[in-house]
Amino acid sequence: MTGFMSRIDWLKAAPWLYTIGLFVFWEAAVRLFSVSQIILPPPSVIFGAIIQYWPAIWKNSLQTLYTTTVGFVMAVVGGLALGLLIGWSRQIYAGLYPLMVGFNAIPKVAVVPILVIWFGIGTIPAILTAFLIAFFPIVVNVATGLATIEPEVEDVLRALGAKKLDIMLKVGIPRSMPYFFGSLKVAITLAFVGSVISETVAANSGLGFMMSGAQSQFNVPLVFAGLIMLAIEGIAMYALMAWIEQRMTGWAHRSSTMAG
Amino acid sequence: MQPLVQIENVDMRYGGADGTLAVTGLNVKVEKGEFAAVVGPSGCGKSTLMKLVTGLHIPQQGQVIVSGEEVTEPVSIVGMAFQNPTLLPWRTTLDNILLPLEIVQRHRKRLRRHRDEYVAEAEKLLETVGLKGFGDKFPWQLSGGMQQRASLCRALIHQPELLMLDEPFAALDAFTREELWCVIRDLHQEQGITVVLVTHDLREAVFLADKIFVMSARPGRILNVHKIDTPRPRDLDVMYTTEFTEKVHELRNEIAEARAVA
Numbered sequence: 001m002t003g004f005m006s007r008i009d010w011l012k013a014a015p016w017l018y019t020i021g022l023f024v025f026w027e028a029a030v031r032l033f034s035v036s037q038i039i040l041p042p043p044s045v046i047f048g049a050i051i052q053y054w055p056a057i058w059k060n061s062l063q064t065l066y067t068t069t070v071g072f073v074m075a076v077v078g079g080l081a082l083g084l085l086i087g088w089s090r091q092i093y094a095g096l097y098p099l100m101v102g103f104n105a106i107p108k109v110a111v112v113p114i115l116v117i118w119f120g121i122g123t124i125p126a127i128l129t130a131f132l133i134a135f136f137p138i139v140v141n142v143a144t145g146l147a148t149i150e151p152e153v154e155d156v157l158r159a160l161g162a163k164k165l166d167i168m169l170k171v172g173i174p175r176s177m178p179y180f181f182g183s184l185k186v187a188i189t190l191a192f193v194g195s196v197i198s199e200t201v202a203a204n205s206g207l208g209f210m211m212s213g214a215q216s217q218f219n220v221p222l223v224f225a226g227l228i229m230l231a232i233e234g235i236a237m238y239a240l241m242a243w244i245e246q247r248m249t250g251w252a253h254r255s256s257t258m259a260g
Numbered sequence: 261m262q263p264l265v266q267i268e269n270v271d272m273r274y275g276g277a278d279g280t281l282a283v284t285g286l287n288v289k290v291e292k293g294e295f296a297a298v299v300g301p302s303g304c305g306k307s308t309l310m311k312l313v314t315g316l317h318i319p320q321q322g323q324v325i326v327s328g329e330e331v332t333e334p335v336s337i338v339g340m341a342f343q344n345p346t347l348l349p350w351r352t353t354l355d356n357i358l359l360p361l362e363i364v365q366r367h368r369k370r371l372r373r374h375r376d377e378y379v380a381e382a383e384k385l386l387e388t389v390g391l392k393g394f395g396d397k398f399p400w401q402l403s404g405g406m407q408q409r410a411s412l413c414r415a416l417i418h419q420p421e422l423l424m425l426d427e428p429f430a431a432l433d434a435f436t437r438e439e440l441w442c443v444i445r446d447l448h449q450e451q452g453i454t455v456v457l458v459t460h461d462l463r464e465a466v467f468l469a470d471k472i473f474v475m476s477a478r479p480g481r482i483l484n485v486h487k488i489d490t491p492r493p494r495d496l497d498v499m500y501t502t503e504f505t506e507k508v509h510e511l512r513n514e515i516a517e518a519r520a521v522a
């Protein structure tokens with residue numbers, strides 16, 4: 001008995017146990033207070049809905065995963081490029097920073113109608129919304145990594161005749177990589193927010209579209225089924241980014257010379 | 261013979277015409293092969309002096325001449341080390357030491373084809389500073405003192421004529437510091453390299469240097485130059501002679517006075 005208990009790695013098991021605990025609590029609370037299914041369906045009903053509507057849920061989940069991933073990849077490429085550009089020159093930094101802050105402050109749901117006018121209802125606005133929302137944290141992080149090169153390192157290299165490009169290649173870019181990979185976790189989560197917003201407002205497929213349709217039919221269990229699928233996709237992508245971060249920049253977690 | 265480093269009547273002001281005047285009327289001469297130390301109150305412009313000699317800053321007035329040429333841009337005949345080891349954490353110790361070779365024009369072209377040669381050179385340096393076999397470790401696997409040794413190797417790998425050290429031992433414990441004093445002393449002795457050492461530790465200055473420049477409070481200028489004639493090779497024991505202690509005392513008083521004037 002004790003032998004079995006002590007063989008369980010409680011730290012590894014904790015996420016699963018807490019998740020199960022949340023669902024059990026939820027189920028019990030809904031049943032105990034007899035909450036109406038229109039307001040909050042219990043997990044058992046939600047899972048029933050997932051099984052019942054599986055073909056539609058699967059199709060729409062793939063669509064959302066697709067728009068999110070494409071938008072995210074664009075954000076990575078664009079964010080990395082702009083981050084390097086901004087980090088390269090103080091003047092570009094000074095010029096673009098307020099513009100970007102202003103742009104980031106615009107609620108992206110307000111941009112979707114414009115994207116629909118330009119590209120029509122469907123996949124492209126969802127991809128672009130995911131891109132627009134995910135791109136900012138990547139830019140800021142890459143630029144921060146470049147902007148915080150220790151002046152002494154720069155001095156050592158400049159005294160040897162290093163040009164700006166040398167310093168960027170040898171120090172700036174490797175140094176900003178932990179910031180970059182760290183920002184991916186935030187960016188992927190935001191990308192889901194973006195694609196689902198756009199799908200909810202202006203699309204004919206995707207989880208956002210499915211949930212808004214289910215909502216208008218008061219099919220609340222299906223709405224929650226969509227939310228659960230989103231959560232699962234979000235966790236999976238987040239875990240993937242965390243894994244990539246760990247693989248690519250293990251040194252930053254070890255070294256105390258850098259607050260990465 | 262012309263001195264290796266010659267600073268003549270230099271004024272250096274940070275941040276435009278009405279910025280901080282860091283040094284003024286600065287005059288320094290360091291002969292080839294000489295070991296010079298610079299001491300002075302905090303903030304008096306010692307690091308500024310280093311940056312002037314290496315060409316990281318160009319003075320508004322006066323001239324800095326290194327190796328017979330006026331400095332108008334960074335001069336790659338110097339190696340530098342600071343209080344902070346500043347090793348790049350994503351590179352192994354060996355790759356950190358080889359970094360200058362990827363920058364200095366005359367080496368970077370040869371590096372790819374003659375890499376083995378350079379690696380052997382780096383390993384020899386590692387051995388000199390007592391880090392034999394640590395080349396494949398990452399900086400975060402080394403102690404602070406070991407990182408500082410590695411940073412010395414990095415300063416030396418491209419065989420500079422001039423070694424500029426800005427308080428390189430300040431963050432180390434007393435024993436490690438004395439050990440590294442001996443390392444520097446021997447490097448200077450064996451390779452005939454010219455050294456300029458900025459330090460707050462007067463015993464360090466008297467033990468290592470041939471010539472000690474005492475600077476005034478900001479705006480810094482040279483108040484006095486002390487020649488240290490203690491014969492070489494010097495043993496750590498010279499620090500317990502009365503002569504040594506008196507010199508340290510004298511310097512201490514001069515700096516205390518310089519601070520009081522400020």
Ligand SMILES: Nc1ncnc2c1ncn2[C@@H]1O[C@H](COP(=O)(O)OP(=O)(O)OP(=O)(O)O)[C@@H](O)[C@H]1O
Nearest residue numbers: 274275280282301302303304305306307308309478
């Ligand atoms: N980049 C800079 N911009 C503006 N002022 C500066 C800059 N660097 C140094 N100063 C000023 O110049 C003066 C000399 O600085 P410096 O770093 O040379 O002093 P230091 O003698 O090395 O001091 P410490 O002993 O504390 O290292 C200081 O008063 C400082 O305020």
Ligand SMILES: [Mg+2]
Nearest residue numbers: 306307308426
């Ligand atoms: Mg200083």
